[in-house]
Amino acid sequence: MIRGAIKELQTSRKAKEARLSFLTFLGAGMVFWTLHWWDYSRRDNADELADLVTEVFLNGMLSADSKTNSKRKKE
DSSP: OOHHHHHHHHHHOOOOOHHHHHHOOOOOHHHHHHHOOOOEEEEEEEEHHHHHHHHHHHOOSOOOOHHHHHHHOOO
């Protein structure tokens, strides 16, 4: 399911052209390892965590300002 979703994003040019298996393992790892460390007694944070995992996987964890500054340093 993860692989199919990433492939669809790549086909529509909304995702980076990177090795599909790597992206699939990264996505699965972010989701499945959460099961090992998540504190299930803190359900009030579950939606926040889900939103953050989605945001980081799709857009990375650097802020827009950080990305702009990084590009300037390379030039």
